[in-house]
Amino acid sequence: MATEFDFYSDEFQLDPSHKFQEMQEQCPFHHSEKFDWYSVFRHKDITSIVRDNETYSARFGPGPDRATAESAPVLVSADPPLHSKQKKAITAAFNPQTIAAMEPGIRAFVSQRMDAMAEMPECDLMVEIADQLPMWVICKMLDIPFDQDYEKLLMWVDAIAGGVFSDHDEEMHQQRLDMMTNVYNYFGPHIQAKIDLDKAGKDPGDDLLSLIVKARIDGEPVPFNHILSFALFLLVAGSGTTTTLIGSFFNRMMAHPDQWEKLLADPALLDNAIEEVLRIDSPVHGLFRTNNVPVKLGDLDVPVDSKICLMWGSANLDPEVFENPLEFDITRDAKVLRKHLSFGTGIHACIGGPLARLECKVVVEEFLKRFDGMERMEPMVPYPYPTLHGPYKLPVRLTAKKHAA
Numbered sequence: 001m002a003t004e005f006d007f008y009s010d011e012f013q014l015d016p017s018h019k020f021q022e023m024q025e026q027c028p029f030h031h032s033e034k035f036d037w038y039s040v041f042r043h044k045d046i047t048s049i050v051r052d053n054e055t056y057s058a059r060f061g062p063g064p065d066r067a068t069a070e071s072a073p074v075l076v077s078a079d080p081p082l083h084s085k086q087k088k089a090i091t092a093a094f095n096p097q098t099i100a101a102m103e104p105g106i107r108a109f110v111s112q113r114m115d116a117m118a119e120m121p122e123c124d125l126m127v128e129i130a131d132q133l134p135m136w137v138i139c140k141m142l143d144i145p146f147d148q149d150y151e152k153l154l155m156w157v158d159a160i161a162g163g164v165f166s167d168h169d170e171e172m173h174q175q176r177l178d179m180m181t182n183v184y185n186y187f188g189p190h191i192q193a194k195i196d197l198d199k200a201g202k203d204p205g206d207d208l209l210s211l212i213v214k215a216r217i218d219g220e221p222v223p224f225n226h227i228l229s230f231a232l233f234l235l236v237a238g239s240g241t242t243t244t245l246i247g248s249f250f251n252r253m254m255a256h257p258d259q260w261e262k263l264l265a266d267p268a269l270l271d272n273a274i275e276e277v278l279r280i281d282s283p284v285h286g287l288f289r290t291n292n293v294p295v296k297l298g299d300l301d302v303p304v305d306s307k308i309c310l311m312w313g314s315a316n317l318d319p320e321v322f323e324n325p326l327e328f329d330i331t332r333d334a335k336v337l338r339k340h341l342s343f344g345t346g347i348h349a350c351i352g353g354p355l356a357r358l359e360c361k362v363v364v365e366e367f368l369k370r371f372d373g374m375e376r377m378e379p380m381v382p383y384p385y386p387t388l389h390g391p392y393k394l395p396v397r398l399t400a401k402k403h404a405a
């Protein structure tokens with residue numbers, strides 16, 4: 001039975017969870033006549049599609065629009081064997097030692113922001129910390145100046161991420177293309193300077209971008225346009241996603257003071273609490289694959305080359321995997337909790353997951369050193385485009401800690 005599913009409605013963006021449940025029960029495979037793409041809602045179906053890279057290709061991009069043959073196949077848009085070679089080239093930037101080495105810098109940045117927030121103490125949590133930290137981290141990784149370029153980068157990422165799911169909207173589509181041109185013009189000379197150093201036998205640096213410049217795939221340097229796409233993808237993939245995770249953490253805690261009290265009483269629950277926020281508020285609703293052969297999804301005959309959206313956010317609310325899925329419970333069994341699909345699964349599973357978790361953890365830890373809690377000043381404003389899920393604006397009043405640590 002076909003059920004209405006409007007991915008672009010404000011209603012869905014404000015409360016996707018009930019819609020996801022309805023779809024799981026009534027229409028686990030959906031075809032949108034309007035946009036001509038398919039959606040998959042149940043955990044087991046999504047998992048089996050993600051694991052079948054032969055049938056379901058990533059090559060045509062993670063969004064609903066079909067990436068053209070000229071666009072560079074990079075990571076999330078690459079299939080094996082190229083994908084594994086590219087991933088190998090960047091693994092060192094995401095190994096546990098590298099992530100651990102980033103922690104002091106992250107903590108210093110967060111401490112300084114939190115001290116400023118303590119002086120306010122009414123603020124928008126998104127503006128003061130959730131938007132800033134992930135962008136600061138990405139700037140370090142891509143070796144670009146945060147202080148100088150933050151506002152500009154934030155605006156670009158907003159327009160590009162927003163536009164990924166909005167190609168049917170002419171204005172947004174054009175805006176996205178314009179912003180991408182800006183980003184390419186911004187990164188082009190920066191990347192070229194690193195390539196020139198590498199060619200001259202000099203070390204371009206030990207940041208992630210330099211790692212890609214120094215990498216050799218099948219004995220060849222990574223082509224310039226691929227490095228550009230790497231940079232653009234990392235900028236977008238690593239910032240807004242982590243921003244919404246941090247925002248959702250505080251948003252959830254304000255909606256569930258009993259869980260906040262539990263965390264205050266036992267801060268060792270923090271890792272689990274972050275995982276539960278990831279589960280219940282998947283920062284990315286869903287991403288796409290394209291089928292290489294005709295397939296059948298439930299009763300639907302899906303022609304070859306169709307765009308199929310895997311709804312991570314829906315899988316996370318599947319009662320076959322998570323008991324009482326709509327209940328926010330930071331004491332859920334950690335092993336079950338880790339079955340959430342917010343970071344995807346299989347070969348394309350998010351390589352930045354541990355970094356995102358660390359960023360959120362440091363924010364909460366530094367928050368707990370200074371504040372007892374927070375209360376809403378105005379209702380949360382959700383992210384305005386269906387690319388991401390979580391707060392866009394989160395105005396709060398902070399309660400200073402009675403006995404500062």
Ligand code: HEM
Pocket residue numbers: 062075076077087234237238239241242245282283284287288312341342343344345347348349350351352353355356
């Ligand atoms: C809460 C934060 C984050 C969420 C929810 C998230 C979500 C995801 C998801 C769902 C995928 C899988 C894509 C697919 O299967 O099509 C993915 C892939 C990826 N993410 Fe993240 N991400 C986050 C943070 C980050 C960060 C901080 C970085 C880097 C700094 C990052 C870099 C990547 C990369 C490089 C891939 C592609 C992996 C591949 O194709 O092999 N992500 N992410």
